Amino acid sequence: METLTITRPDDWHLHLRDGDVLKHTVADISRYMGRAIIMPNLVPPVTNAEIAKEYHQRILANVPANSSFSPLMTIYLTDQTTAEDIRAAKATGIVYAAKLYPAGATTNSSSGVTSIKNVYPALQALQDAGMPLLLHGEVTDADIDIFDREKVYLDTVLKPVVADFPNLKIVLEHITTADAVEFVNNASDNIAATITAHHLLFNRNHMLVGGIKPHYYCLPILKRNTHQAALVKAATSGSNKFFLGTDSAPHADDKKESACGCAGAYTSHAAIELYAEVFEQENALDKLEAFASFNGPDFYNLPRNADTITLEKSEWLVPTTLPFGDAKMVPIRTGETIAWQVK
Numbered sequence: 001m002e003t004l005t006i007t008r009p010d011d012w013h014l015h016l017r018d019g020d021v022l023k024h025t026v027a028d029i030s031r032y033m034g035r036a037i038i039m040p041n042l043v044p045p046v047t048n049a050e051i052a053k054e055y056h057q058r059i060l061a062n063v064p065a066n067s068s069f070s071p072l073m074t075i076y077l078t079d080q081t082t083a084e085d086i087r088a089a090k091a092t093g094i095v096y097a098a099k100l101y102p103a104g105a106t107t108n109s110s111s112g113v114t115s116i117k118n119v120y121p122a123l124q125a126l127q128d129a130g131m132p133l134l135l136h137g138e139v140t141d142a143d144i145d146i147f148d149r150e151k152v153y154l155d156t157v158l159k160p161v162v163a164d165f166p167n168l169k170i171v172l173e174h175i176t177t178a179d180a181v182e183f184v185n186n187a188s189d190n191i192a193a194t195i196t197a198h199h200l201l202f203n204r205n206h207m208l209v210g211g212i213k214p215h216y217y218c219l220p221i222l223k224r225n226t227h228q229a230a231l232v233k234a235a236t237s238g239s240n241k242f243f244l245g246t247d248s249a250p251h252a253d254d255k256k257e258s259a260c261g262c263a264g265a266y267t268s269h270a271a272i273e274l275y276a277e278v279f280e281q282e283n284a285l286d287k288l289e290a291f292a293s294f295n296g297p298d299f300y301n302l303p304r305n306a307d308t309i310t311l312e313k314s315e316w317l318v319p320t321t322l323p324f325g326d327a328k329m330v331p332i333r334t335g336e337t338i339a340w341q342v343k
């Protein structure tokens with residue numbers, strides 16, 4: 001049987017949520033990921049060091065005893081975040097980045113930032129601390145088409161920020177366009193991007209042709225296939241500017257199968273397996289380890305994981321639903337097969 005052994009991977013963009021679902025989300029991510037950057041968009045959001053420390057404890061309490069999984073916490077920037085908030089977060093030793101959601105851009109972003117200038121003191125503190133800024137890079141203007149919101153963000157918000165903070169480390173999260181790939185490729189070494197498995201595997205036809213399929217609805221929204229192709233090329237190129245971030249974002253099935261469904265796709269049940277399919281299709285399995293296990297820790301100035309995992313080429317069937325606290329959720333590839341599995 002074909003196998004592939006790689007250094008243990010990490011997930012640089014993950015939503016675990018909170019409360020009684022942690023037993024399910026944390027169990028999934030703890031199976032073979034070494035670390036994950038934990039998104040702070042809870043209700044209410046994780047806006048400071050104290051809240052991050054408490055959330056960190058609740059996550060750790062759900063890590064199975066046989067797992068070495070380590071959650072890397074983030075704080076959620078608001079118009080009120082101060083430089084002191086950043087320094088206090090850094091001082092905890094468990095907070096690794098700050099996340100900027102433009103207000104209204106995505107799930108639980110209503111307390112997000114209304115104008116980038118409002119967080120300039122916080123960005124200065126991040127730059128001084130060498131702590132990455134993580135961006136949900138989409139504008140929210142009503143007159144900007146949802147398929148153009150990432151590109152407009154690059155041109156109107158990110159470019160000036162990069163000019164004003166030339167040494168700030170920035171991760172453009174879950175990129176979805178050829179424009180974002182080009183932006184990152186042309187930027188300095190302190191600008192990188194995460195790419196999700198679902199944006200590599202799918203385009204907007206998967207979501208909209210033959211009936212509207214809410215489980216493919218996530219933000220930034222799936223784009224046309226030419227953008228998907230640019231993402232695949234970037235991820236499998238060997239460039240160290242792109243790394244694994246699943247943006248696995250669970251919602252209970254009734255919150256997605258609804259007249260006003262939530263944005264987010266769940267992939268933690270099969271993260272590295274889904275990426276392996278993409279890299280295999282591109283004849284680039286030799287590039288998977290750098291993307292999944294090297295580029296992220298190198299960018300964050302953290303050690304690479306010291307142990308390995310082994311993937312086997314052996315098909316398995318994804319359950320139609322997975323438990324999600326007292327509810328259930330529908331994972332990506334529901335009821336279909338996946339070609340790889342982790343031993």
Ligand SMILES: NC(=O)N[C@@H](CC(=O)O)C(=O)O
Pocket residue numbers: 015041106107108136217218219220247249250263264265
């Ligand atoms: N990606 C999504 O569609 N949803 C995320 C939020 C985010 O990452 O933007 C979520 O928290 O549900």
Ligand SMILES: [Zn+2]
Pocket residue numbers: 106136173174219220
């Ligand atoms: Zn986002």
Ligand SMILES: [Zn+2]
Pocket residue numbers: 013014015039247248249
């Ligand atoms: Zn996310």
